[in-house]
Structure formats: C-alpha cells, structure tokens
Amino acid sequence: MKILLFTERNLKEIIRDPVNLFFALVFPLILLALFSVINSAIPADAGNTMYEIGNIAPGIATFGLVFMCLFSGMLISKDRETSFLTRLFTSPMTPFDFIAGYTLPVIVLSVVQSVITFIVSLFLGLHFTAGILLAVALAIPLSILYVGLGLLLGSFLNDKAVGGICGGMITNIAGWLSGVWIPLDLIGGAFKTTAEIFPFYHSVEAAKAAIGGNYGAILPHLAVVLGYAAVIYALAVVVFRYKMTGDKT
Numbered sequence: 001m002k003i004l005l006f007t008e009r010n011l012k013e014i015i016r017d018p019v020n021l022f023f024a025l026v027f028p029l030i031l032l033a034l035f036s037v038i039n040s041a042i043p044a045d046a047g048n049t050m051y052e053i054g055n056i057a058p059g060i061a062t063f064g065l066v067f068m069c070l071f072s073g074m075l076i077s078k079d080r081e082t083s084f085l086t087r088l089f090t091s092p093m094t095p096f097d098f099i100a101g102y103t104l105p106v107i108v109l110s111v112v113q114s115v116i117t118f119i120v121s122l123f124l125g126l127h128f129t130a131g132i133l134l135a136v137a138l139a140i141p142l143s144i145l146y147v148g149l150g151l152l153l154g155s156f157l158n159d160k161a162v163g164g165i166c167g168g169m170i171t172n173i174a175g176w177l178s179g180v181w182i183p184l185d186l187i188g189g190a191f192k193t194t195a196e197i198f199p200f201y202h203s204v205e206a207a208k209a210a211i212g213g214n215y216g217a218i219l220p221h222l223a224v225v226l227g228y229a230a231v232i233y234a235l236a237v238v239v240f241r242y243k244m245t246g247d248k249t
Contacts, residue, residue, distance in 0.1 A: 002092070002093055003101050006098070007100070010075060013075055014109065024064075024113055025112075027064070028113065028116075031064075032060045032117065032120060032121065035051050035056045035060070036053065039051035039052060057211065058135055058210070059204050060180065061139070061207060062139070062203045063178055063204070064117060065142050067167075069146040069147070069149045069150045069166045069170055070166035071106065072106050072150030073154040074159050075102070076154030077153075080155070081159065095244055099240065103147050103151075106143050106146070109143075110143035110146075114139040118136065126211075129211070131211045131213050138207055138225075141229050142203050144229045145225065145233070148229060148236040149232055150162075150166065151233075151236035152235060155236070155240045156239065156243065173200070177195040178195075178204045184201065198228075199225045199227075199229075202220075202225050205217070205221045206218050
C-alpha cells in the first residue's frame with residue numbers, strides 16, 4: 001500500500017506539469033507526423049526507406065522514452081531540494097519502497113507513450129502485427145534504464161542541472177546515436193562503431209526487429225539494453241540508498 005500510494009503521488013506530480021505531458025505524449029507524435037511528411041515527399045523510386053513508417057514508428061517510440069530520464073530526475077531532485085524526501089526518510093518506508101515508488105510511474109508512462117505512438121502509426125500506414133505488442137513490451141527495460149539515470153542524477157544534482165543534462169545532453173546523444181535522426185549505415189566508420197557501443201542504437205534496432213517480425217534479431221540487441229539498464233539502475237540504487245542514509249543521520 002505504501003508503494004502504491006507513493007507511486008500514485010509521483011505519477012500525479014509528473015503528469016501535473018503540462019510541459020511533461022507535451023514531451024511525453026505530444027512531442028513524439030509531432031516527430032512521427034514530421035517524418036511521415038518527409039517520407040511522402042520522397043519519390044517512390046528513390047529507394048530510400050529510412051522514413052518509411054515501419055522504420056519511423058519504432059525509432060520514435062524508443063527515442064520518446066528518453067524524456068523519462070528527465071521526468072524521474074527532476075522529480076527526485078525537487079523532492080530532495082524541498083526537503084519532502086528528507087521528511088519521508090523519517091517514515092516507515094524502506095529503501096525498496098522509495099525506489100519502487102519512483103520507478104513504477106515511469107514504467108507506466110513509458111508503456112502509455114509507446115502504445116499511443118504505435119496507435120497513431122497505424123493511422124499513418126503501419127500494419128498491425130503481434131510485433132507491435134512486443135515492441136511495446138520492449139519499452140519496459142528501456143524505461144528502467146532511463147529511470148535509473150534519473151534516479152542517479154536526481155540523487156545529487158539540483159533540478160536545473162538535471163534539466164540540462166537529461167533534457168539537453170542525453171536527449172541529443174540518444175537522438176544521434178540511436179540512428180533516429182540519420183541512418184548510421186549512411187555515416188558508417190567510427191561514428192557507427194561508437195553508436196553501437198551505447199544502448200540507444202540497440203533499443204531502436206530491437207524495436208525495428210519486433211515490428212518487422214525478425215524475432216531472432218531482438219535478443220542480441222535486447223541483451224545490450226538489459227545490460228546497461230542493470231548496471232545503471234544498480235548504481236542508482238546504491239547512490240540513492242547512500243544519500244538516504246546520509247540524510248537520516
């Protein structure tokens with residue numbers, strides 16, 4: 001019950017801000033529409049499939065989740081700066097209660113965002129397959145990665161710093177290294193090699209494989225995403241628990 005109440009409170013705090021709602025639910029749809037317009041302007045015989053809906057939809061759906069890092073980081077940093085979190089540390093809530101309460105609303109919002117993106121994609125020409133449901137499920141490990149980043153940064157940075165890092169730097173890094181903005185095969189070389197080291201590229205490729213029905217290609221990409229998510233989330237939990245212990249003393 002403590003976890004559910006804390007989760008409900010955090011979810012309300014996130015969606016109460018209209019800016020959060022815009023970036024969580026509206027901005028991905030704007031990108032989806034923009035890329036669809038670009039694709040319609042490309043001649044059919046040009047041979048360029050980058051902006052086809054089957055490539056755009058999974059890319060936008062996974063890229064949109066990067067804002068979950070911003071939401072969770074801002075929420076935690078504000079709770080810490082307003083002493084709300086410090087007061088809660090004196091309550092019977094355990095470290096697990098806090099961590100779960102910050103994680104669950106982000107997972108819920110991530111799944112909702114992914115579902116909305118794919119529903120709109122269906123109206124733009126994406127064919128419904130079971131792979132869409134699998135692509136939605138892939139939003140969960142990626143959201144854990146981003147909430148881990150938010151939990152880590154929000155534990156020791158103020159909200160302005162979190163906004164700059166999560167809303168600016170990480171968003172741009174994810175956009176470029178995921179191949180959403182421009183195909184990595186077109187650039188090639190060291191840039192592509194570097195991008196393949198990070199989880200952003202693999203999250204998009206896993207979602208593309210799910211949409212395309214190439215289920216055998218999902219696991220290698222998913223393994224990279226899960227590896228990053230496990231390491232970053234574990235580090236975030238250690239830092240958060242350390243801060244929690246320090247604020248109690």
